[in-house]
Amino acid sequence: MYHFLVKTQAFLIVSTVILQVVSTTPLAAEQPQRPNIIVIMADDLGYGDVSCNGATELKTPHIDQLAAEGMRFTSGYCSASTCTPTRYSFLTGTYAFRGKRTGIAPPNSPAIIKPGTETIASILRRGGYATAVIGKWHLGLGGDEGPDWNGDLKPGPLEIGFDTCFLLPTTNDRVPQVYVHDHRVPNLDPADPLWVGTKKPSPDHPTGITHRDTLKMDWSHGHNSTIHNGISRIGFYTGGHAARFRDEDLADKWVEKSNEFIAKNKDNPFFLFFSSHDIHVPRIPHERFQGKTKLGFRGDAIVEFDWCVGELMKTLKEHDLDEKTLVVLCSDNGPVLDDGYQDDAIEKNGKHRAGGPFSGGKYSVYEGGTRTPFITRWKGHINPGVSDEVVCTIDLAASLGALAGQTIPEDACLDSFNVLDALLGKPYAGGRGHLVQQDNGASGTYGLRVGNWKLHRSDRKRARNVNVEAELANTPVPQYQLFQLDKDPQETNNVAEKYPEVAQRLQKQLAKIIADGRTRKP
Template identity: 80%
Template sequence: MRRYLLMLFLIMLVGLSNRQTSAETPNVIVIMADDLGYGDVSCYGATELKTPHIDQLAAEGLRFTKGYCSASTCTPTRYSLLTGTYAFRGERTGIAPPNAPAIIKPGTETVASILNRAGYTTAVIGKWHLGLGGNGGPDWNGQLKPGPLEIGFDTCFLLPTTNDRVPQVYVQDHRVLNLDPADPLWVGNKKPSPDHPTGLTHRDSLKMDWSHGHNSTIHNGISRIGFYTGGHAARFRDEDLADKWVEKSREFIEQHKDKPFFLFFSSHDIHVPRMPHERFQGKTSLGFRGDSIVQLDWCVGELMKTLDRLQLAENTLVVFCSDNGPVLDDGYQDGALEKIGKHRAAGPYSGGKYSVYEGGTRTPFITRWKGHIQPGVSDELVCTIDLPASLAALTKQTLPQNSCRDSFNVLDALSGKDKAQGRDHLVQQNNGNNGTYALRVGEWKLHRYDKKAARNVVVEQQLANSKVPQYQLFNLTNDPAEKTDVSAEHPAVTKRLKQQLAQIIKQGSSRPGADAARQD
């Protein structure tokens, strides 16, 4: 009897230990949508389509009304999410071209390396767009390194750039998947031959026409930015991308379900070219853009079903976000403009992708951890750049002083703890290092345009250039759409925010405890 009681006690002790470990080290899944606006999902007010799986995620978790990305284009936001450092501090952090070398240098502290150090198996599946290879750029027919595996990821399955840029191949770990050595892959900036088909010379063959810019190499009836030849056995079909991300994510979760894992699910939806799988085409009245949102919602549902099936939902922190705000016509004639109807992709906000107006950086932002995060709505200010510091706190990892220089520990706010506070300020940028910034502090938001040109909202929700003063001030409480510049009425506030923004840019960091002297 004593032996039986002792065994029972030991079993209970092990079970309690496992539950405590699970509570301290939950699995982490970050789902990043691409070009998804604040008003693009139904739990944030969309009425022209339904996103039931994202809505359920919000209903079971915390839906943020002031959730941001740090930039209004993809490469700088992804750089900042991974490194915890504003992209304007780095080099080559604008929208990466097809042959861009690795932007994040090997050995850089990232959210993946932090969690890897904490005992997590880490993976990125989906869009990368942060460059591959050394200074000479990617060796498409050899080893594609450095890349994700040199900055903390154990494995990766990637769309190497973004799908409106060549090449249309998958990268698994360090190599192009299914590449035939007898049919080498070449990627370049100029036509490889005079008779190379392009969207200009063979426009009548396209199944989706271009509207501007995307008129070079044709693949799958769609012309792209840049040129490539060869690699035919490695090429994918646009319509199959979402299915492949889900397939590979399921495999990763199933393989690592017994130990902590981190999955960065980096969706390509709803970036152009919007070519959802045939089973989603025509599911909305908004054209392929709306159909791609429905496809994205399906992906979220499939991931959540996988967690439920493996009984991991109560041991997994899920973060849903977007890399920037929406854009309608981004280079292809896909019906997004013509079929927009009553839909407001940015919700009540002005601007969108490419701009520092709220529509460019305020996006859907949801956290769910069943049994740990109380469902509700939060008005705290949080940003994707805060994930490294916050997840370091969650897993009890110490950040070196010279790392994650703008990432704040807002774990309590992300968890919905009582009286928890998010950020007290946030710098936003549009793309690269071109001198366009915004600083939000409380109800105030300062715009700074060193080139005195802004992306603003015009007819039919499209974005266009418009001349503006170098500085503008908006009160987001009274004017959430940022329509009225009040800098003249509030000179003291304008002066204070101008000085604060200049100091943040100059000092090289904003995270307490970070090394302000270090520069990339």
């Protein structure tokens, strides 16, 4: 009897301990969830190019629905007003002006982000995510000697955290017009090798200058070298004919490959960087979108991009992933109308204001160059609304890393802040307190936003694209200008002399940010 009582007492003690542990341990449903993540990055899409931000001359219903079901940011930014530096900063979490060769990459650029660099992809893969980039790359491929177009194209995305990629290797106004799947150009015929160079390969090589009368889209400046699909480009290439694509099919291909990736990984967490080429030049949307707007091919390309967003959302629903996926929509920089081709973007623009209420656009540090559409949507987790918190694509590395439960190494993502609560629309969540904006590479042209103050620093004392609709470029400006964004969103009234103490403080703050080499605290 004694032994029975002892065993019974021991059982009750153990049971009590177990019950106490269970009662104090959060249920599995209460554990932080790891959603799938899709970052949809448009190319050259301005703040005012979508109807949820006020566009009236065209409609973007799928983007509007994304905004209606999520958080639309009125102060959402990319970090640079050109594509290569923004993409570098988005992936690495570090301002591009700190890196080397981070300006607009030429066709034969070697890989700009070196193997071993921590990126948003490597962080999420470490957290158990399958990772893919599909669409425009424009961050170089290959070692220091540049890409081997007929061999293994590495290093590239797979060496910095992506499991797979299907790419437009450069940008479509630059050669070559071929895809890259993982490390190879698909469908390449060894008997017709691909050559890419900076000089005309032969005297009779057709170009946009020598064969201008054959072009289906004429150039306005620059883009007048090798002709493909009736359009001349930057740079020269020959061969690879079986591997070449048609401009009109790019958007369909990105959706097709993205759907394949989502279907393959629907049962496990995945990260997809959907890197659209729309609405970058040459703007050649698929025939079914041509003429859908009164704004010409630029407007039609916006509608095509909106369709891509809708197709991705439809795929998520088909796989019951609609409430299990965080979607972030953004752009790599602000708008430009004439960017080298005569596609009637200016002539048919009418009342449309691509930059919305802001001045500037692509290539400038005025707000229109870096303040873009920015939307987060995670159904059931983000309460729909509008936020004026300052968030930036450079913050996605630290923020999404935190969502995946990952710690960022001290020497990585040097300027990426964890603004996850702001991205998820949490009450009283703050965005970033300051943001540096740049134009291209390390040109010495910066913008620094701190609250409603905005400092411009232009070491060349020239400003580009002050008015994107009128395409004013290289306007003389003082080295430093100060603006009050809440009172002067178009940055037309320089108040540096009126508020000299603010101007001096921001000048010192910007200089320190540049000199310190980082802004994220280790």
